[in-house]
Amino acid sequence: MPGRTFGLYSLDGVINAHGVSDDVEVAVAGARAGADVVRGMYGQRLDHIDKGAGDFATTADVAAEKAILDVIRVARPDDAVLGEESGQRGAADAGRQWLVDPLCGTLNYAVGNMLVAVNVALRDGAAAVADPFSGEVFFTDGETAWVRKDGVDAGLTPTPATRLVDVNLDPPFLSAPGFRAVDLLSNPEFVERFRPRVVSTSLALAWVAAGKRAAYVTDGGDLSRSVHFAAGIALCRAAGCVVTGVDGAPVGETGRGLVVAADGETHGLLMSMIRGRM
Template sequence: MIDSNVSPDDAEVAIAAARAGADVVRDMYGRRLARIDKGAGDFATTADVEAEKTILGILRAARPDDAVLGEEGGRRGAAGAVRRWLVDPLCGTLNYAAGSMLVAVNVALRDGAAAVADPFGGEVFFTDGESARVRHDGVDAQLAPTSATRLVEVNLDPPFPGAPGFRAVDLLAHAGFVERFRPRVVSTTLALAWVAAGRRAAYVTDGGDLSGSVHFAAGIALCRAAGCVVTGIDGAPIGRAGRGLVVAADAETHGLLMSMIRSRAPRL
């Protein structure tokens, strides 16, 4: 928790908030939880809601003038606030509800510090906006992206807004992909932290503008600070005009993936 007598920097606020949310997620794991239907097969659980409440408590105490956008509770705080936090209290809800521990808690200050907590691995990946580190058992280590594993996370969750031009699933049928990489699917943005940490070579998902997404903001910030190559599936910078996300440990890996994406999607 944050010492109320000390004014922490934004990275420490993000870490404290993500860690507090992760504690809730971990403590509620395995219980019979109520589900809140969101439609189209999507849902939240009581753990999502309680984790977000806990995160909001940390943010309000440390940064009372900031606004917050939470996945479950929507917008809070002054509409004209200059600073806004983006909160995904439990990324991988379906995994969690099915008894899988592959989940993440994401907290990001728009265009600033961010943290991604692994509730079960005990790690918090974080950035102050300039460098990227991981904290485990009180020890911080610099993140160092590498494509050595050749493992690429491909988000296969529908809907596929890029279809018929391109769907991330299309990569799996590309001969060049099979020759150079091995696909993995964890269905949580914890995978973005793994790219920053060198545990994955890349991450690919289609979709719209993800720069302001509560799901992706923390992971994108982390990967940028770690030195990864971050673009949309069309190779353009992430933003309102962008589509989807391609994050790679290095330029060579990014280039290979982009060539495959373009070959599968002539419209790009």
């Protein structure tokens, strides 16, 4: 069966004996398509689309999402999709639903900061996170986690060695006043054990899976089906990271926020600091 092509991306070589492309390659192809748009539009004067409460999208967000949806539409025409910019397509309770965040870190991008990510995830399945500027695509089939760069795949191995912990300071602060992520930055034990970083993009989750960060902390509600976080959560779980809410509960409908750590010791230390505030 000839490979189908969407833009620069072809499913040649990933069509199996039944003529069906692997979900993980669809996720990777979608993330790469979105990343190409984000990289190509970087530095241009972009229109802003107001989303309220100080949030906005740019024309790059919209164009990148369209490129991703084109990939999914060709490869998986019957699947539902939830896109950050275009909303729900297909049934929200569909058995197969893709979660798409075409440009995580829009505020960074809009001021010329390259710390952004492109997130594509099949709910409870394959996922990919692309860094448009490093050329890395972090991906998982739901069981193992890898990074692809220059056509070469390497397994992801989380490690706390860097001691760098990324703390997301963006609202909502649902656990306040008991716990606020910013409080970690002034905690003497945190300062003794770790070094804080704030990149304001879920790319930091991929960095935990890859050993570039020891942990990631953010407040919030149920992030398991969030277009911003679903791909990163899937990646970290497959890599062997410890993933819970800020309350220590499993991430899901009853969970709050995220504490993702490279290992159990790091996770335990962070949870002890967080529980001390809640």
